[in-house]
Amino acid sequence: MTALARTSRCDPSLIEAARGGDERALVSLISAAQPDVRRYAARNCRVSDIDDAVQETLLLVYRRIGTLRAVTSFSAWLFAVARRACHRLLRMSVGMPDVSVDTADERWARLAPEDIRMDLSRAIQSLPGHYREVILLRDIEEFSIDEIAAVLGLSRESVKARIHRARLMIREYLIRD
Incomplete structure (x- = not known):
């Protein structure tokens, strides 16, 4: 560590x-x-x-x-x-x-925090339900991988894969926007 x-x-x-x-x-x-x-x-x-x-x-x-x-x-x-x-x-x-990243960072830096929250909220809402669920539990509720797996009845690997895919989808949604 x-x-x-x-x-x-x-x-x-x-x-x-x-x-x-x-x-x-x-x-x-x-x-x-x-x-x-x-x-x-x-x-x-x-x-x-x-x-x-x-x-x-x-x-x-x-x-x-x-x-x-x-x-x-x-x-x-x-x-x-x-x-x-x-x-x-x-x-x-x-x-x-x-x-890229610098250009995207510059674009995001100019946005008001309320606009960023709205864009992120829309991106999360656009996710299929099973991806939205893990993102909300992990990033909003701050559950651990094990806690999410227990709540949803999934393996750790499935939870990690869903979180990864959901974050990629969110990133794609935000970049297109």
Whole structure:
């Protein structure tokens, strides 16, 4: 388990305070996350891109921590941001166009929170019932995989597959929009 995962599990109040706009909590959270982001970037980025990936990741955390839905998903979200930064920097270094995530992020950053909630609500409502059910239990009610499996009478693997497919469908819906 990484130090960041331990931090996010042991001190969810720090993440919650940062999400709520507490600037001191946000600075503390970024300070705590920085070594783990750097370690992740060192393993997944080119040496020349490590500092840029860390900086981009922490800047995005600073700007977007308020959009984090579940405190428990902080470390996964953080490493996904770092992974995207590494991939974007690699694409740029080999001359591939920088498609996408940044453009989508810019578009979403300009939207009002109410509009984002409405779009996300529509995306969730567009899901078939069995996918909507697992997404609501996991991301809204914050049930664990095992709890969802017990409630729905499914195996862990089925629950994970449904969550994965549902998130892909939501992403597709939001990108088309």
